[in-house]
Amino acid sequence: MEETIYSIKINGEEKKYLKGTPYQEIAAEYQPQYEDVIVLVLFNNRLRELRRRVKGEGELVFVTVRDKAGRKAYRRSVTFLMQRAVHNLAKDDGKQVTVKVAHSISQGYYCKLNGDTPNPEYLSRLKAEMMRMAEENIPIQKKSISTDDAVELFRNSGMHDKERLFSYRRSSKVNIYSIGHYTDYFYGYMAPSTGYLKYFELEPYEDGFVVMFPDKNTRVPAEFTPSHKLFHVLRESAEWGETMQIGTIGALNDAVAQGRIRDVILVAEALMERKIGTLAEQIASQPDKKFVMIAGPSSSGKTTFSHRLSIQMMAQGLKPHPIALDDYYVNRVDTPKDENGNYNFECLEALDIELFNHDMSALLKGERVELPTYNFRTGKREYKGIVKQLGKNDILVLEGIHGLNGKLSYSLPESSKLKIYISALTQLSIDEHNNLPTTDGRMIRRMVRDARNRNISAKETIAMWDSVRRGEEQYIFPFQDEADVMFNSALIYELAVLKQYAEPLLFQIDKNCPEYTEAKRLLKFLDYFLPVPSEDIEKNSILREFIGGSCFNV
Known part of the structure; x- marks a missing residue:
């Protein structure tokens, strides 16, 4: 019988491969040409695991751990390796110990043990067990089973978050992964074997530990540089979710199915309003604070937050005045350009720092100041008679991506500033081993708002998202601890x-x-959720900034 041979285009070159050739074999052939490890492939624009095989003709693109999809697959696979190692140690020690992957922190995942304490001696053993399995190069097997069988499997394994998650699954099949006899479900693709998973570190932190992954240098784990403030906000949010008994998507779906979601919405909004009110009280108790500076990454709800905070400050007897830092853009022709020759509107130098400091210093002295307005259509600064003068109870609320950068407001006394970092840090997890990336939530927020307000398609939002993220990593995240x-x-x-x-x-x-x-x-991610209508959401909700119907001009 004649064997079938397919023509595959790789890096602009036509190659011939037998039907059934594993992508892993082709990747090994080309690996010497790549600095970073190949963990996945794109075949005809479809992401595929290396265990898959050639079934037709088309174009093949290698995905390394430096690429976004490859980086996620690597982190996911290392997490699975860590879980298996925890399982092995628990069996050796005769204990009932499981691990929960809580949330992202630094360049890693914060994890907690249920049933044991991750002291340095334990973490040393855990790392050694992970390295042993990595050296052993154990295959990471994938199997498709029925959703009903998956529910039963995870019920019997004590993984009740997954049992609950799949009880709402529409699809009739579920893909599960195994390292030896240890089986779990993961949201996304995996490396083909443990031999790919040699670069990681375990760091003790708070009452858990962090699995650290490589960053730009893909063969060295990143240095652990936690944001303690951010961590405690994440933990507070997670604890509140657990108090509401909604820590996972499955639990949220339970609330929807049982008709409790309206109460969940009301409580969530009430909690946010209480936090904003408490913040306004804090500001009112410090009369020397004249500049409330708000910054955060894209789609954090900064505009609605500044409006709601202003209302709460008014309830405290203050007179807030919102100012958008965007109004201090230099004229477009004077805007710095990036390495590609495009205007860089996100760098600090895109703002007229000297004019900003002149105006704010004059206001702090009690002088009358006419403030600029930036015309985005013409790309020029304009003056339209907007005059401010600060009295005893007046306070400026400044919102923009550089609000936390001390270089922006270098001439203002630190005692006059209160800096607020805002971000959408979701409390939910998919399940106990699959955390929910906060960036996904923000991208979905932005996608919906872009389509509604800016006539920008989802395709365009996705295309620009990596650029948005680079800007955040350069201009926002380094200053969050300020x-x-x-x-x-x-x-x-x-x-x-x-x-x-x-x-x-x-x-x-x-x-x-x-x-x-x-x-x-x-789409696969959103398929986990039961839908919730928007009718019960208040007009001042931060969510209204994205879905429409806000009482604010956002």
């Missing part, structure tokens, strides 16, 4: 509401577009 206050704008129910707005936008993305892989991933 904040006096960190505020979490995520609402525990929001993704179930955003689902109905985002899914039609994602389905519009053509399968041949480069953005389709990410769209498919997000």
Whole structure:
């Protein structure tokens, strides 16, 4: 019988491979040409694991651990390796010990042990066991089983978060992974074997530990540099979710199915309003604070937050005046350019720092100042008679990405500033071993708002997201610990509401577009949620900034 041979295009070259050739074999052939380890492939614009085999003709692109999809697969696989190692040690010690992957921190995942304390001696053993299995190069097997069988499997394994998650699954099949006899479910693709997973570190932190992954140098674990303030905000949010008995998507779906979601919405909004009110009280108790400076990454709800904070400050007898730092942009022709020759509107130098400091210093002295307005259509600064003068109870609320950078407000006394970092740090996890990336929530928020307000398609939002993230990593995240206050704008129910707005936008993305892989991933992610209608959401909710219907001009 004649063997079938397919023509595969790789790096612009046509190659011939037998039907059934594993992608892992082809990747090994090309690995010497790549500095970073190949962990996945794109075949005809479809992401594929290396265990898959050639079944037809097309174009093959290698995905390394430096690429976004490859980096996620590597982290996911190391996490699975860590879980198996915890299981092995528990068996050796005769203990009932499990591990929970809580949330991202630094370049790693913060984890907690249930049933033991991760002291240095334990972590040393855990790392040694992980390295032993990595050297052994154990295959990471994948198997598709029925959803009903998956529910029973995880019930019998004591993984009740997964049992609950899959009880709402529409799909009839579930993909599960195994390292030897240890089986689990993961949201996304995996490396083909443990031999790929040699670069990680375990760091003790608080009452748990952090699994650290490589960053730019993909063969060296990143240095552990935690943000203690951010960690405690994350922990506070997670504890509140557990108090509400909604720590996972499955638990949220329970609330929807049982008709409790309206109460969840009301409590979540009430909690946020209480936090904003407490913050306003804090500001009012410090009369020397004249500048409330708000910064945070894209789609954190900064605009609605500043409005709600202003209202609460008014209730405290203050007179807040919102100022957008964007109004201090230099004229477009004077805007610095990036390495590609495009205007860099996100760098600090895109703002007229001298004019900003002149105006703010004059206001602090009690002088009358006419403030500029930036015309985004013409790219020029304009003056329209907006005059401010600070009295005893007046306070300026400044919102912009550089609000926490001391270089922006270098001439203002630190005692006159209160800095607030705001971000949407979701309290939910998919289950006990799959955390929910906060960046996914923000991207979905932005996608919905872009389509509604800016006539920007989901395809365009996805295409620009990596650039947005680079700007955040350069201009926002390094200054987050400068904040006096960190505020979490995520609402525990929001993704179930955003689902109905985002899914039609994602389905519009053509399968041949480069953005389709990410769209498919997000659609799979949103499929976990039961939908929640928006009728019961208050008009002043931060979520209204994205889905529409806000009482504020956002």
